[in-house]
Amino acid sequence: MSLVTTKDMFQKSLKNDYAVGAFNVNNMEIIQGIVEAAQEENAPLILQVSAGARKYAKPAYLTKLVEAAILDTGLDIALHLDHGEDFDICKKCVDDGFTSVMIDGSKHPFEENIRLTKEVVEYAHSKGVSVEAELGKLAGIEDNVNVDARNATFTDPEEAAEFVEKTGVDSLAVAIGTSHGAYKFKGEPYLDFERLQEINKLIPDTPLVLHGASTVLPEFVAKCNEYGGDIPGAQGVPEDMIKTAAKYGVCKVNIDTDLRLAMTAEIRKYLAEHPEDFDPRKYLGPARDAIKGMVQHKIKNVLNASGKR
Numbered sequence: 001m002s003l004v005t006t007k008d009m010f011q012k013s014l015k016n017d018y019a020v021g022a023f024n025v026n027n028m029e030i031i032q033g034i035v036e037a038a039q040e041e042n043a044p045l046i047l048q049v050s051a052g053a054r055k056y057a058k059p060a061y062l063t064k065l066v067e068a069a070i071l072d073t074g075l076d077i078a079l080h081l082d083h084g085e086d087f088d089i090c091k092k093c094v095d096d097g098f099t100s101v102m103i104d105g106s107k108h109p110f111e112e113n114i115r116l117t118k119e120v121v122e123y124a125h126s127k128g129v130s131v132e133a134e135l136g137k138l139a140g141i142e143d144n145v146n147v148d149a150r151n152a153t154f155t156d157p158e159e160a161a162e163f164v165e166k167t168g169v170d171s172l173a174v175a176i177g178t179s180h181g182a183y184k185f186k187g188e189p190y191l192d193f194e195r196l197q198e199i200n201k202l203i204p205d206t207p208l209v210l211h212g213a214s215t216v217l218p219e220f221v222a223k224c225n226e227y228g229g230d231i232p233g234a235q236g237v238p239e240d241m242i243k244t245a246a247k248y249g250v251c252k253v254n255i256d257t258d259l260r261l262a263m264t265a266e267i268r269k270y271l272a273e274h275p276e277d278f279d280p281r282k283y284l285g286p287a288r289d290a291i292k293g294m295v296q297h298k299i300k301n302v303l304n305a306s307g308k309r
């Protein structure tokens, strides 16, 4: 039981058509809900921390909570920086004991993305830390998919191959139609699986990463709305699409929005039904349980649909 890199996790998942869940963490209850689920499923696990999470919780708290989770559960966990925007934050996380960092240079021109990624790879690898990079732009809800927009923003397979070769990056986040948040599609959900297959064919040994992969479970959206929330028209990536992605080289599936929805739904429900209560443990407990149930369902039925883990 220890903090581990993603190297072994990804090698196994690449060979066996399953994906590892990468869950965003911001506080103790979120971490506990996730690790309890992973423990029951005996699943590989990535806990990831964004710049926003580091700002909210302060870096030391999150690192120590993850260490506590390892002590408590006996799990091997990868601690990953999500969407590092420059060299400095990646270096800071490497120096703080993270076992994996993402350098997100996707907003830069291709050559600059290569330069920046390479710089991070050189530093991280010298300390035994894995690196994820991103190429292409995640779709927004307005971008709903005409061919020209797709070609302009989604990951180009030839560029992906060149990028991996030139940077030596360990895994690559690809843009095939997902987006962050709870409003991923206006009409029918669409992901460009042809493109994903092409990328996977050109760089078969590179683990691919799917950002914006929450399924936006209707059950939690409905519960939020029933108890005073206002999130109409939310729509995520259908579970079957995540299962398909795992067959085409996607080893890491990023989930944050589903955690937020599960937590908020339970807190709303509890407070609406118990207006007299003001003990945070009373509503954070059910929120933690909801996270555990949701994560367990994903690990078992969606991420490991191949059944080969």
Ligand code: G3H
Pocket: 024, 050, 051, 052, 053, 082, 083, 180, 256, 257
């Ligand atoms: O990709 C974004 C993640 O959901 C993290 O979100 O920057 O609000 O922590 P955040």
Ligand code: 13P
Pocket: 024, 082, 083, 179, 180, 181, 182, 210, 211, 212, 213, 214, 215, 254, 255, 256, 257, 258
């Ligand atoms: P969701 O918003 O779909 O949960 O995606 C999270 C993510 O990609 C974190 O990097």
Ligand code: ZN
Pocket: 083, 180, 211, 212, 254
């Ligand atoms: Zn992301």
